[in-house]
Amino acid sequence: MLNNQITIVYGENPREMVETLLAQLKPETALRPGATIGLKPNLVLDKPAASGATTHPEIVEGVIRYFQAKGYSDLIIMESSWVGAQTEAAFQVCGYRDLAKQYGVKLLDLKKDRTIKKKVEGEEIAVCTAPLEVDFLINLPVLKAHCQTLLTCALKNLKGCIPDHEKRRFHRLGLHRPIAQLAAVLPVDLTIVDAICGDLTFEEGGNPVPMGQLLAGTDPVLLDSYAASLLGLAAAEVPYLDLAVNLGVGSTCLASAVVVEVNPEAKKAGRFRLTGRAKTLARYAEERDACSACYGSLIHALHRMAEDGELAGLKDGNKKIKIGQGFRGEQGGGIGIGTCTRGLNNTLTGCPPTAREIRTFLQQVLAD
Numbered sequence: 001m002l003n004n005q006i007t008i009v010y011g012e013n014p015r016e017m018v019e020t021l022l023a024q025l026k027p028e029t030a031l032r033p034g035a036t037i038g039l040k041p042n043l044v045l046d047k048p049a050a051s052g053a054t055t056h057p058e059i060v061e062g063v064i065r066y067f068q069a070k071g072y073s074d075l076i077i078m079e080s081s082w083v084g085a086q087t088e089a090a091f092q093v094c095g096y097r098d099l100a101k102q103y104g105v106k107l108l109d110l111k112k113d114r115t116i117k118k119k120v121e122g123e124e125i126a127v128c129t130a131p132l133e134v135d136f137l138i139n140l141p142v143l144k145a146h147c148q149t150l151l152t153c154a155l156k157n158l159k160g161c162i163p164d165h166e167k168r169r170f171h172r173l174g175l176h177r178p179i180a181q182l183a184a185v186l187p188v189d190l191t192i193v194d195a196i197c198g199d200l201t202f203e204e205g206g207n208p209v210p211m212g213q214l215l216a217g218t219d220p221v222l223l224d225s226y227a228a229s230l231l232g233l234a235a236a237e238v239p240y241l242d243l244a245v246n247l248g249v250g251s252t253c254l255a256s257a258v259v260v261e262v263n264p265e266a267k268k269a270g271r272f273r274l275t276g277r278a279k280t281l282a283r284y285a286e287e288r289d290a291c292s293a294c295y296g297s298l299i300h301a302l303h304r305m306a307e308d309g310e311l312a313g314l315k316d317g318n319k320k321i322k323i324g325q326g327f328r329g330e331q332g333g334g335i336g337i338g339t340c341t342r343g344l345n346n347t348l349t350g351c352p353p354t355a356r357e358i359r360t361f362l363q364q365v366l367a368d
């Protein structure tokens, strides 16, 4: 797998999706027999994945099944929930205790792990030893927004690999620089992003937005840059990404990324049960059989625009944004998002376009 490759799998069944993804990537080709494999999900607190806060256990299940079928039996699920939450409770509520029992894999609460000091830029960071000692570390973050850093995905998920006192220090330092530094001293071999239904606004869930996809790659900075675009953000709006580039962790250059869609035919019209903020934003859209990857991008774009006061031109109700396969072949006026609406007068093509592309397009439309 090329370091500048971003691989995407669409679908509705997380376990099947990740098995399809791994069959494409073949990560075992870089592994010796008997290698120890660490799996680092995001279990920030004890809330189920449907809330938008935590990694779907079915994704981790798919990874376990894949590697066990290849003969790898030394797998460890490892995590430390945020300060104030109990990792053991998250293991239980999020389904990881049952998963570990069913497949005979180890479950490690990193709050109880030993730590080691790693030096970077003349400073020391305390890091849990288990993620450093495995032969192959797979990071399994959730794609979601964050109230302080705007984005939480690959790099920020590594904060679950440090002790609580270090997490507090990271917050005192404003998060960005220490997040980049941590990524520089804790190498990850493969990142698989859970973009099934990450949260619109906060790290702790409550406003899940269906996106129906998994993203994978070996450059966590590039993946985060792409993930940012799915939330309507430029990489430059997330300062820890450029800081990580300066430390040699990866690249933010999406122009040189190779995006591979493994199963584009799996983009299917979804049935959406939006709640809270996402439901409010959906009032700006006229949706007919939209795929979740497309519709989710629109919701994220609308959220960003609402935060910046850019939706005033849509408030008269005459400019509902059309999206979905139900608009295929339709001609005439109106604003359309996605290639399915290309018969309309004013359309952004792409299948699906990113939230960043949608935001830029709508800004132009509303300025005219």
Ligand code: SF4
Pocket: 267, 268, 289, 290, 291, 293, 294, 295, 323, 324, 325, 337, 338, 339, 340, 341, 350, 351, 352
């Ligand atoms: S453009 Fe149409 S087919 Fe493509 S993702 Fe959007 S709704 Fe689905």
